[in-house]
Amino acid sequence: MKLFKKPYFLILALAFFACEDDFLSPVPTSAIAADTFYANETELLNGVINMYDGIQGVNALDNSDSRLNHAIQIEFYVTEMRSDNTRTKSSEGEAAQFENYTLRPTNGIVYDYYRSFYDVLNRANIVLANLGVASEANAPKIEAEAKFVRAYAHFNLVRLFGDIPLADRVIGIADTEIQFTRVPKAQVYELIVSDLTTAIASLDNTYKNRASLAAAQALLAKVYLTLGTNYVQAQQLCEAIMGSGFGLQPNFNDVFYTENTNEIIFAIGFVSNPATDSQSFSAEWLNSVGRSSGVNYVTTEAAAALDALGGTRAPFSYRLDPAQPTQRQVAKYFPNGENGGPTGVVFTSNPRAAGNDWIVIRYADVLLMHVEAIMAGNNSTSVQAALDSFELVRLRAGLLGDDDGTITKQELLDERRVELAFENHRLFDLIRLGAAQDVLSAFSAANGYSFNSTDILLPIPQREINLSRGMMQQNPGY
Template identity: 55%
Template sequence: MKTFKRLLMLLIVVSTVSCGDDFLEPVPTAVLVGETFPNNAEELESVLVSVYDALQGVNSLELTDASLNHAQQIEFYVTEMLSDNTRSKSGEGEAGQFDNFTVQPTNGFVFDYYRSMYDIITKANLVLDNIDLAGEDAATIEGEARFLRGLAYFNLVRSYGDVPLIDGPILISDSEAQFTRIATSDIYAFIIEDFQNAIGSLDVTSTPNRASKAAAQGMLAKVYLTQGTNYGEAQGLLEDIINSEQYALEADFRDVFFNEANGENIFTVGYVASNSLESQNFSAEMLNGVGRTSGVNYVTDEAIAALDEFGGDRAQYSKRVDAQQPTQTQVVKWIPNGDADLGIAETSSDPTSAGNDWIILRYADVLLMHVEAILAGGAQTTSSNALASFQEIRDRAGLADDPDNPDDDANTVTVITRDDLLVERRVELAFENHRIHDLRRFGVAQDVLTAFSNANGHSFSATDLLLPIPQFEINLSNGLLSQNPGY
C-alpha cells in the first residue's frame, strides 16, 4: 500500500501527445494551468505526486469515464496476454485480439496504454521544467521525475518501437515534435540518461512506492540487457544492489505479494483499497470469480505446465483452478478477498476496489538479471557468482537438495543455460508483465510465439512483436505519424 500521503489532489492540465489541436478549447477555469502553475515548492511536489498518480492509473470500475488513463492497471493486456502466459476466456472482444495475435490499431487498450505513458512523461516534464522551485530538495525531485519518465519511455519503446520523443513542455503548435517518431537507439540513449541521473540523485527510500537509487540501478541494468550491450555495466549495477544488502528474498514466496511491507520489493505501484481515486481493478479482472461472473485474464495451458514442472512452491501462489469455473485457471498473486486454503488474508472488502500493489521491480528479478548479465549473450555459464544468484532463487522455491538425503545433489546447479534462465524467469515472475519482454530480449519471441500460436490456432507473425501505433494518434497527426509494419 502507499505509505506517503498525497499533498494535494489537483487536476493538472497540460498538453499531451494524445490531446491534439483541440486541447483546452474552451480554456478551463477551475484549474491552474500554464504560467500560473506550479509557482512554489509545495505545488511542485504536488506535480511530482501527480506523476506517480499517472503511473497508478484510474480504476475503471470506480471512475467510468472512458477518456481517463488506466496505465499500470491495464498493462497486463499488452504484455501477459500478448505472450504465451495468459489468454482471454474465449478470444472475445478487444482482449481477445492480444491472445489471438490480431491486435488492431483501433484497439482501446493499445491507445490507453500509449496515452498513459505520455501522460506520465508530460507531467514529469512539467516537474523538470520547474525544478528551480524545489530548493534544497531539487536533486531528489529531479531524480524521481527522471526515473518515472525513463520508465515510461522504456515501456513505450519496448512495446511500440520508434516513438515521439517529448523532452519538455510542448505547445499546441508543436505538432511535428508530437508526431515525429524517433529512432529506438535515440530513445534508449534518452532513457539511459534519465536513469543515470536518478542513480546519482536518489538514495534509499522508506517505501517501495517511491523511486530509489536501487530502483534506478535495476531498471538501467534491464535497459542495457534489452539493448544487448554493456553487460559489464549491467552486472556492476546489479551487484551494487546485491552488495548493498538493502534487499533480500522473502523466505516465503507468498509474502512477496501479501506482506507488502517486505524487503524484496524494490519499486511498486501503490494502491489503497476501497478508495475511488487510489484503488485498482486488475485483481478483479485477473480473478474470474472475484466480484464478477467472469474475468478477462486466464492462465494458458503452457504456463500451467511450466509452473507445475519448474515452479516448486511458487506454483500454488501463482495460479489456481477457478472455483466458479472449474475448467479455467486464474492468476492468484493479487487475491483481494483472501484464500483460506493458501493462508492468504483478505486485503479488500470489495475486490473491484482492491488495494494490492503492483510490483515493477523486486530483488528476485535483480538476481536473475545478474545471471543474465554474466551470461552476456552466451549460451551458458558456470560462473560461481551466477550460480549463487540462480541457486538462491531455486532454494526459495523449495527446489534445494533433499535435507534428509545429503548425498543427493541433483538440485544443486552447476551450469546455467540461456534456456534454463528463461524458464526460471517465467516461473518466478509469472504474470508480472515480464514474459513478452523477456522473449523479445532473449531473441526467441518469434520461435516461441509461433509454436504457441500454431498449437492454439492463432495467427502470430513477426510483425506482432510490436504493438500498432494507435490509429487515433495517426489520424490526429494528419499523416505525420507512421504505422508499424503489418498493421
C-alpha cells in the same frame, strides 16, 4: 489637439485596455491553473506525486469514462496476454485480440496504454520544467525522481511500440512535429540511459512506492540487457543492489500479500479506500468479479511450466477457477488478499477497489538479471557468481541450485517464467533473450492463433496515425 475632441480617443483608449494580458486569459480564482501553480517547492512536490498518480491510472469503479487513462492497471493486456502465459477466459471482444495475435490499430486498450504513458511523460516533464522553484538542496533529488519516471515510461513505450515520439520536454498542443515524429529507438534509449544515470546520482533508498536508487539501478541494468550492451555495467548495477540490504522473502506468498517488504524495490502503490487510489485488475482477473468476464487467465502452457519447474511457487502463482474448474486464474493478486471463498466470487471488501500494490521491480528479478548480465549474450554461463544468484532464487522455491553447474539461456528463461509469472515480464524476457519468435510461433500454432513476427510490436494507435495527417507511419504488419 483636435484628436481629443473626437471619439477616436475613446476607441484608442479602449484598445489599450483590451490589450491587458489577463483580459483574454484571466487567472481562475476558483481552480488551480497549471501555468501559475508551481510557485514553490511544496507545490512542486505535489507535481512529483502527480507522476505516480499517472502511473496508477484511474479505477473504472471510481469513474467509468472509457476515455480516462488506466495506465498500469491495463498493462497486463499489452504484455502478459501477448505472451504464452495468459489469455482471456472466453476469447471475446477487444481483449482477445491480444492473445490470438489479431490486434487492430483501432484497439482501444492499446490506445489507452499509449496515451496513459505519454500522460505520465507529460507529468514528469512538467516537474522538470518547474525545477526552478525547488531549493538548491532538493532540486537534484526532485530532478532525479522525475527523470526516473520519464525513463520508466519511455522504456515501457519503446519496448512495446518501437520507434516513438520522444517526450524530452513538455509537448504542447501546437508541437505537432514532436507529437507525431517517431524517432529511432536508439535515440529514445539514449535519453533513457542519460535520465537513469542522472537519477542514480541523486536518489537514495528511502521509498518503495516512489523512485529510489535501487529502482533506478535495476531499471538501467534492464535497459542495458535489453540493448545487449554494457553487460559489465549491468552486472555492477545488480551487484550494487545486492549489496544494499535487499533480500528474498522466505515465503514466496508473502511477496504478494505483505506489502513493501525487503524484496520490493519499486511498486506502484494502491489502497483499497478511497476508490480513487485503488486498482481494478485484481477483480478483472477473476470470474466475472470485475467488469469483464475474466481476463489474464492462465494458459495450460504456463500452468504446465509452473507445475514442472515452479517448486513451491506453483500453488501461489495460479489456481483452478472455483466457479469454472476447467480454467485457471492468477493467484498472486487476489483483491485485498481475499480469494473469494469456495466459489471464488464472494468478498467482504469490494474486490473492484483493490489495494494490492503492483510490483514493478523486486529483488528476485535483480538476482536473475545478475545471471543474465554475467551470461553476457552467450548461450550459457558457469561463473560461480551467476550460479549463486540463481541458487538463491531456486532455494526459496524449495528447489536446489543448477544441477550441472552450467546455466543455459533456456534454463534462465524458464526460471524467470516461473518466478515472475503474471508480473508482466514474460513477453519482454522472450524478446530480450531472442526467443520470442521461436516460442510464440510454436505457442500460436499449438493454439490456432495467428502469430507473425510483426506481432512482437504493438500497432501505433490509429487515432494517432489519423491525427498526424500522414506524418506517422504504422508498424509493419498492421
